[in-house]
Amino acid sequence: xxxxxxxxxxxxxxxxxxxxxxxxxxxxxxxxxxxxxxxxxxxxxxxxxxxxxxxxxxxxxxxxxxxxxxxxxxxxxxxxxxxxxxxxxxxxxxxxxxxxxxxxxxxxxxxxxxxxxxxxxxxxxxxxxxxxxxxxxxxxxxxxxxxxxxxxxxxxxxxxxxxxxxxxxxxxxxxxxxxxxxxxxxxxxxxxxxxxxxxxxxxxxxxxxxxxxxxxxxxxxxxxxxxxxxxxxxxxxxxxxxxxxxxxxxxxxxxxxxxxxxxxxxxxxxxxxxxxxxxxxxxxxxxxxxxxxxxxxxxxxxxxxxxxxxxxxxxxxxxxxxxxxxxxxxxxxxxxxxxxxxxxxxxxxxxxxxxxxxxxxxxxxxxxxxxxxxxxxxxxxxxxxxxxxxxxxxxxxxxxxxxxxxxxxxxxxxxxxxxxxxxxxxxxxxxxxxxxxxxxxxxxxxxxxxxxxxxxxxxxx
Amino acid sequence: xxxxxxxxxxxxxxxxxxxxxxxxxxxxxxxxxxxxxxxxxxxxxxxxxxxxxxxxxxxxxxxxxxxxxxxxxxxxxxxxxxxxxxxxxxxxxxxxxxxxxxxxxxxxxxxxxxxxxxxxxxxxxxxxxxxxxxxxxxxxxxxxxxxxxxxxxxxxxxxxxxxxxxxxxxxxxxxxxxxxxxxxxxxxxxxxxxxxxxxxxxxxxxxxxxxxxxxxxxxxxxxxxxxxxxxxxxxxxxxxxxxxxxxxxxxxxxxxxxxxxxxxxxxxxxxxxxxxxxxxxxxxxxxxxxxxxxxxxxxxxxxxxxxxxxxxxxxxxxxxxxxxxxxxxxxxxxxxxxxxxxxxxxxxxxxxxxxxxxxxxxxxxxxxxxxxxxxxxxxxxxxxxxxxxxxxxxxxxxxxxxxxxxxxxxxxxxxxxxxxxxxxxxxxxxxxxxxxxxxxxxxxxxxxxxxxxxxxxxxxxxxxxxxxxxxxxxxxxxxxxx
Numbered sequence: 001x002x003x004x005x006x007x008x009x010x011x012x013x014x015x016x017x018x019x020x021x022x023x024x025x026x027x028x029x030x031x032x033x034x035x036x037x038x039x040x041x042x043x044x045x046x047x048x049x050x051x052x053x054x055x056x057x058x059x060x061x062x063x064x065x066x067x068x069x070x071x072x073x074x075x076x077x078x079x080x081x082x083x084x085x086x087x088x089x090x091x092x093x094x095x096x097x098x099x100x101x102x103x104x105x106x107x108x109x110x111x112x113x114x115x116x117x118x119x120x121x122x123x124x125x126x127x128x129x130x131x132x133x134x135x136x137x138x139x140x141x142x143x144x145x146x147x148x149x150x151x152x153x154x155x156x157x158x159x160x161x162x163x164x165x166x167x168x169x170x171x172x173x174x175x176x177x178x179x180x181x182x183x184x185x186x187x188x189x190x191x192x193x194x195x196x197x198x199x200x201x202x203x204x205x206x207x208x209x210x211x212x213x214x215x216x217x218x219x220x221x222x223x224x225x226x227x228x229x230x231x232x233x234x235x236x237x238x239x240x241x242x243x244x245x246x247x248x249x250x251x252x253x254x255x256x257x258x259x260x261x262x263x264x265x266x267x268x269x270x271x272x273x274x275x276x277x278x279x280x281x282x283x284x285x286x287x288x289x290x291x292x293x294x295x296x297x298x299x300x301x302x303x304x305x306x307x308x309x310x311x312x313x314x315x316x317x318x319x320x321x322x323x324x325x326x327x328x329x330x331x332x333x334x335x336x337x338x339x340x341x342x343x344x345x346x347x348x349x350x351x352x353x354x355x356x357x358x359x360x361x362x363x364x365x366x367x368x369x370x371x372x373x374x375x376x377x378x379x380x381x382x383x384x385x386x387x388x389x390x391x392x393x394x395x396x397x398x399x400x401x402x403x404x405x406x407x408x409x410x411x412x413x414x415x416x417x418x419x420x421x422x423x424x425x426x427x428x429x430x431x432x433x434x435x436x437x438x439x440x441x442x443x444x445x446x447x448x449x450x451x452x453x454x455x456x457x458x459x460x461x
Numbered sequence: 462x463x464x465x466x467x468x469x470x471x472x473x474x475x476x477x478x479x480x481x482x483x484x485x486x487x488x489x490x491x492x493x494x495x496x497x498x499x500x501x502x503x504x505x506x507x508x509x510x511x512x513x514x515x516x517x518x519x520x521x522x523x524x525x526x527x528x529x530x531x532x533x534x535x536x537x538x539x540x541x542x543x544x545x546x547x548x549x550x551x552x553x554x555x556x557x558x559x560x561x562x563x564x565x566x567x568x569x570x571x572x573x574x575x576x577x578x579x580x581x582x583x584x585x586x587x588x589x590x591x592x593x594x595x596x597x598x599x600x601x602x603x604x605x606x607x608x609x610x611x612x613x614x615x616x617x618x619x620x621x622x623x624x625x626x627x628x629x630x631x632x633x634x635x636x637x638x639x640x641x642x643x644x645x646x647x648x649x650x651x652x653x654x655x656x657x658x659x660x661x662x663x664x665x666x667x668x669x670x671x672x673x674x675x676x677x678x679x680x681x682x683x684x685x686x687x688x689x690x691x692x693x694x695x696x697x698x699x700x701x702x703x704x705x706x707x708x709x710x711x712x713x714x715x716x717x718x719x720x721x722x723x724x725x726x727x728x729x730x731x732x733x734x735x736x737x738x739x740x741x742x743x744x745x746x747x748x749x750x751x752x753x754x755x756x757x758x759x760x761x762x763x764x765x766x767x768x769x770x771x772x773x774x775x776x777x778x779x780x781x782x783x784x785x786x787x788x789x790x791x792x793x794x795x796x797x798x799x800x801x802x803x804x805x806x807x808x809x810x811x812x813x814x815x816x817x818x819x820x821x822x823x824x825x826x827x828x829x830x831x832x833x834x835x836x837x838x839x840x841x842x843x844x845x846x847x848x849x850x851x852x853x854x855x856x857x858x859x860x861x862x863x864x865x866x867x868x869x870x871x872x873x874x875x876x877x878x879x880x881x882x883x884x885x886x887x888x889x890x891x892x893x894x895x896x897x898x899x900x901x902x903x904x905x906x907x908x909x910x911x912x913x914x915x916x917x918x919x920x921x922x923x924x925x926x927x928x929x930x931x932x933x934x935x936x937x938x939x940x941x942x943x
Binding site for chain 1: 559560561562565566569597598600601603604692693694740743744745748749
């Protein structure tokens with residue numbers, strides 16, 4: 001990668017060794033051309049994202065979802081509330097966003113750093129094989145390791161779409177990213193409109209009832225529907241108890257319990273939720289092409305992005321939290337639906353992207369300031385083993401929380417979950433650093449590579 | 462049909478294999494035989510109605526179509542598509558572009574065409590979307606040996622069978638739960654009856670008030686109170702099975718509603734009505750069934766191409782023997798399926814009690830055998846050089862399969878949907894096949910005429926131009942095409 005051409009990815013010519021297969025997964029070649037710190041910066045951000053993801057996932061692993069109801073309906077004080085507010089104002093969606101951006105960037109890297117060998121499968125084929133394995137790992141993560149919040153499945157499939165866009169100019173990538181955001185917003189608004197239609201039908205039917213008119217079947221239905229929606233806001237004890245009983249049982253029970261959840265999740269999110277992921281991936285590709293992740297911009301630029309990102313994103317995050325989720329809980333869905341023409345999730349996207357960029361800029365600034373080199377190094381190690389660490393989070397957390405492990409499901413309070421998060425972070429920082437002292441790749445990275453190239457890869461340093 | 466890109470050496474497979482075009486042409490027309498049912502409003506519920514009724518002409522026609530066509534034509538189409546994957550990867554491109562890039566873009570545009578076909582032309586039965594997605598998933602496999610591809614195809618088919626079995630065992634479980642709930646309900650009823658009798662004959666009450674009427678009222682009260690003790694979960698379990706059984710029955714009210722919705726004059730209303738259906742096919746169906754259903758046949762197509770099957774490299778007798786065996790076994794399986802289905806439709810509860818295997822367990826194998834059998838038959842006949850003129854017609858249609866497929870949507874939605882002529886649900890099943898024949902004739906003439914002047918069908922040309930990002934010349938240069 002020639003520094004001078006960094007603004008034009010199409011002009012990048014990469015000197016390559018002839019021996020295949022080079023490159024660490026998604027993180028550059030074995031013999032990086034101009035200094036290891038550039039790749040390290042990507043690894044560092046990826047490490048941050050990877051650890052950050054656990055913050056968002058931990059409620060899914062460890063607590064029954066009625067916590068959401070409890071915390072939004074309680075006093076605005078106490079450890080649980082502050083933890084909840086912090087996590088949701090500053091981080092919700094952003095760590096996934098960061099991870100998606102780096103996935104997009106990693107895709108470009110993978111394609112760039114390889115050389116075609118005549119008579120051998122092309123780089124593109126390895127790329128697709130790699131993604132197919134990723135999809136399979138995602139299925140295993142969801143159905144075998146029993147983590148319904150898996151993202152690998154979706155990343156694998158989205159990556160297959162990104163391929164066709166990898167050579168586009170960053171400007172166009174940005175346009176496509178915005179188009180994806182817009183599609184997501186339109187779909188969201190559409191859903192909200194339908195929701196409001198239900199509400200309007202209900203109001204109309206109630207008015208008719210007040211005037212002592214005879215209600216049509218449709219109007220009756222409208223009343224039932226909306227009453228049900230209101231009722232559904234409250235966690236149902238039977239469902240909660242059932243969930244608790246299931247989550248504290250043996251492997252087989254949870255396995256069966258999760259099959260429909262995983263299947264429906266994968267269907268719905270892949271088909272309706274991919275815009276969210278694609279947008280961040282395209283954005284990541286564009287930013288990568290501009291040199292953002294490879295530490296190529298000026299310090300002032302990063303500082304500017306940091307200020308702009310946080311400056312726009314955090315106030316919006318607060319408004320979303322305060323006027324959105326908290327208010328939904330306090331005034332109830334009916335009043336909320338009457339008051340807002342758009343769903344709070346629409347703002348979520350506008351808040352998410354700037355905060356994500358803010359986070360990335362912050363990491364870049366710390367990285368180049370060389371303030372806490374040991375931490376940056378450890379984070380880079382985590383990032384270099386992101387795949388292993390991601391799966392490891394599933395393994396550790398399911399064992400800690402689910403019934404076939406230590407069975408701590410729903411036994412901790414919301415803020416206490418974050419003690420678990422900190423412990424896992426510490427463990428992963430140490431583990432990755434020690435592991436990479438002896439081995440070239442994380443264990444799952446090694447497995448993944450070996451499967452992709454269908455050949456056992458060298459492992460020891 | 463010759464592009465400017467003739468293969469440079471004899472080792473490269475020629476771009477077009479005529480037998481593939483012929484089979485594709487057959488498949489495209491065959492697909493319409495099944496699609497027309499959904500286009501024309503001959504619903505599955507209505508078909509089921511004929512299956513449980515007296516086995517008259519309608520039933521016979523339905524059975525014939527089901528044995529010969531149902532699922533097989535799509536399978537054949539997927540088979541040819543799979544073969545096309547390998548051919549595409551081996552071909553030279555008119556612009557400098559890597560094979561992978563051209564291929565992925567081609568699939569990508571196919572997905573978009575599929576979305577247009579489903580959500581703009583309003584055909585929920587679209588398969589282009591699915592083929593686009595599957596093609597991308599299968600890209601990584603194209604270099605596998607024909608043997609490995611063949612095994613992959615069989616594995617997919619077996620997984621498909623497994624899924625059928627799994628679905629059935631879910632139904633079985635639902636039925637068991639239903640039985641448990643209903644027996645509980647009976648017990649409640651009996652209990653509350655005795656309790657109520659006891660209550661009403663309670664002698665400590667003022668005996669003067671114990672008139673017959675009052676007694677009856679008390680009995681009813683007590684029954685109502687004690688009866689309603691099913692939990693929400695139990696009620697749900699009961700309702701689930703009842704829903705399954707109801708779903709198999711023809712329901713004139715919902716059929717009427719469907720007809721009304723589809724005959725609406727407004728495009729927007731029909732769009733609304735079909736939206737969820739199309740989305741479900743593109744998401745849930747693809748995830749649960751489509752991957753195996755389509756993927757398996759594509760793998761087999763890839764394998765068979767590698768084995769020289771479509772190149773007519775094998776002995777003519779071999780093709781005919783394969784055709785004979787496959788079609789014979791396929792028909793037997795189809796026959797078994799239809800018999801089982803009839804029993805199922807008459808009384809599903811009884812069926813579930815008595816049968817350990819679902820009626821459609823072997824359907825994936827049936828369609829595989831018949832698709833390969835049909836292909837083999839065509840190839841065998843080609844080898845024997847009979848019916849030459851017919852083959853030319855099918856080849857013309859097959860070369861423009863994409864155009865013809867989209868045209869079918871346009872013509873059929875125009876005929877049947879409310880914003881067109883609104884014939885939805887107005888034609889008998891046999892009348893629908895006249896429409897199929899008419900469309901087939903029109904497509905034949907159109908395809909032959911079009912290819913007299915142009916190299917590619919209009920949609921094929923658009924597709925290719927989009928892939929190469931260049932308007933490719935399409936006019937035939939007089940007769941001098943070498």
